[in-house]
Amino acid sequence: MAEEKIYIFDTTLRDGEQVPGCKLNNQEKTKLALKLEELGVDIIEAGFPISSPGDFQSVEEISTVIKNATVCGLTRAVQKDIEVAAEALKKAVRPRIHTGIGASDNHIKYKFNTTRENIIERAVAAVKLARNFVPDVEFYAEDAGRADLVFLAQLIEAVIAAGATVVNIPDTTGFCLPHQYAEKISYLVNNVKGIENAIISCHCHNDLGLATANSLAGAIAGARQIECTINGLGERAGNTSLEEVAMAIKKHPETGFTTSIDSTKLLDLSKLVSDTMRMPVQPNKAIVGDNAFSHSSGIHQDGFLKEATTYEIIDPREVGADVSKIVLTARSGRSALAFRFRKLGFDFTRDEVDELYAKFLEVADAKKEVSDEDLQELAVSLKTV
Template sequence: MNSEKIEIFDTTLRDGEQVPGCKLNTEQKLIIAEKLDELGVDVIEAGFPISSPGDFYSVSEISKLVRNARVCGLTRANKKDIEAAAEALKYARRPRIHTGIGTSESHIKYKFNSTREDIIERAVQAVKYAKSFVEDVEFYAEDAGRTDNDFLARICEEVIKAGATVLNIPDTTGYCLPEEYGAKIRYLKENVKGIDKAILSCHCHNDLGLATANSIAGAINGARQIECTINGLGERAGNTALEEVVMIFRQHKDLNLHTGINSRMLNNMSGMVSDLMGMTVQPNKAIVGANAFAHSSGIHQDGVIKNRETYEIIDPADVGVNESSIVLTARSGRSALAYRFKHIGFDVTKNDLDFLYKEFLKVADVKKEINNEDLHVIIETFSRKIV
C-alpha cells in the first residue's frame, strides 16, 4: 500500500504565541517562519491579522518571505476580520484564509446566544466571503470535540458547498479521548456529502495530555492535515507537538502515513523556538527534551552500550542530536563507567574498574551527576594508590 502524506500545519506563530510571556516581535517571527519553511511544513499560520497592527504587519512580512509553504491568516466569521487577513496575505505566493465559528451547544448558547441555523448561515457567509479573496479557505468548527456529530456533519457539508477546501475539526478544550476523536473524524469522512472536495484537519489541545494521541487517531481515521506547534506550545496546556507526530509516522511505517518534514532539523528548531519565546523545554519532553536520549540507569546503559536499539527506538541523529548520552549517577553500573572513561581517553582493565567503581560510588552518593572533571579526579586518586 502506498504511503499517504499528512500535511503539517504549523501554528507556532499564532496559537503557540498565545502562551503568556511568549510574545514575539516581527523580526523574531520572520526568523521562525523562514526556518519552518526550510523544515518543510506545508502551512504556516502566521497570525491573526485583525488582532493588532503588529500582528497584521508580521503576517504581511511573513507572506513576502515564505517561498514554499502556504501562509495562513486566522479570522473570526466576520467581514472585517476576513478583509484584514486578505490584505495581510496579498503578497503570499500561496495564501490561505482560516475562518470559522464555534459549533458546540456551549458556544452556540453561551458565546453567541444564537441558534444552530444562524451558526450555519454565518459559517457559510464567512467562507463565501473569504473565497472571494483567495482560493484556499480553511473552515474551523471551534469546539468540534464537544459538538454533536450530526450537526457537525451538517455544517461541514454546507461550508464545502460554499467553497471550503479544508475542514478543521478542533478539540478546542482537549476533552476527547483518542477513540472518540478518531470516531468523529471517521463519521465525517463517511457522512458528509462532498467530503472528497476538502481535507479534514486535526487541531488538538493538550488539556488532558492527549493532543498528540488524538491527532494520530484523527489521521488514522481519514484526516490528512495535522495542526501543531514546535515543542507543543499553545493555549493553556498546549497543542499537538509537531516533533512528536512527525516521528510517530516515521517509526510506525505500518500506518502508511508520512510527512514532508526534515526531521534532522527538529532538535535545532526546538532550541531556537525555546530561546526566542523564553519557554524552557522540559527535560523529559519526547523527541527534543534534554533527556530524550539520555540514560542513567545501569541496566539501560549496559543495553544501550551493547546495542543502541535495546532502549532507543529513534536514532538520535534522525532528529539532529549528535549521540545518546550516558549520564553517570549512583544508579550507573560498571559498563557505563568504563564507557565514559574510554570516552575521555582512559582504557581501564577489569581489575582497575573494580577499584574505580568503588571510588566512583563514593562520589556519586554525594553528587547528583558525575562529570568528566570528577572522573579525572577519580583516575588521579587511583594512580596515586597504585604508585
C-alpha cells in the same frame, strides 16, 4: 502500500504565541517563518491579522518572504476580519484564509447566545466571503471535540458546499480520548456529502496530555492535515507537538503516511523557538528534550552500550542531535563507568573498574550526577595508590 501525505500545518506563530510571555516582534516572526519553511512545513499560520497592527504587519511580511509554503491568516466568521486577513495575505504566493465559529452547544449557548441554524448561516457566509478573496479557505468548527456529531456533520457539509477546501475539527479544550476523536473523524468521512472535496484537519489541544495521540488517531481515521506547534507550545497546556507527530509518522511506516518534514532540523528549530519565545523546553520532552537521548539507569546503560536499539527507537542524528548521553549517577553500573573512563582515555582492567566502582558510588551518593572532573580525580587516585 502507497504513501499518503499528511500535511503539516504549523501554528507556532499564532497559537504558540498565545502563551503568556511568548510575544514575538515582526523580525522574530519572519525569521521563524523562514526556518519553518526550511523544515518542510506545508502551511504556516502567520497570525491573526485583525487582532493588532503588529499582527497584520507580521502576516504581510511573512506573505512576502515565504515562497513555497502556504501562508495562512486566522479570522473569526466576521466580515471585517476576513477583509483584513485578505489584505494582509495579498502578497502571498499561496494564501489561505482560516475562518470559523463555535460548533458545540456550549459555545453556541454561552459564547454566541444563538441557535445552531444561525451558526450554520454565519459559517456559510464567512466561507463564501473568504472565497471571494482566495481559492484556499479553511473552516474551523471550534470546540468540535464536544460538539453534537449530527450537527457537526451538517455544519461541515454546509461549509464544504460553500467552498471550504479544508475543514478543521478542533478538540479545542483537549477533551477527547483518542478513540473518541477518531470516531468523530470517521463519522464525518462516512456521513458528510462532498467530504472528498476537502481535506480534514486535526487541531488538538493538550489539556489531558493527549494532543499527539488524538491527532494521529484522527489521521488514521481519515484526516490528512495535522495542526501543531514546535515544542507543543500553545494556549493553556499547549498544542500537538510538531516534532512528535513527524517522528511518530516516520517511525511507523505501517501507517502508510509520510510528511515533508526534514527531521534532522527539528532539534535546532526547537532550540531557536525556545530561545526566541523565551520558553524553556522541559528536559523530558519527547524528541527534543535534553534527556530524550540520555541514559542513567545501569540496566538501560548496559543494554544500550551493547546495542543502542535496546533502549532507543530514534537515532539522535535523525533529529539533529549529536550522540546519546551516558549519565553517571548512583544508579549507574560498571559497564557505564568503564565506558565513560574510556571516553576520557583510561582503559582500565575489570579489576581496576571494580575497585574504582566502590569509590564512584561514594561520589555518586553525594552528588546528583558524576562529572568528567570527578572521574579524572578517581582515575588519578587509582594511579597514585
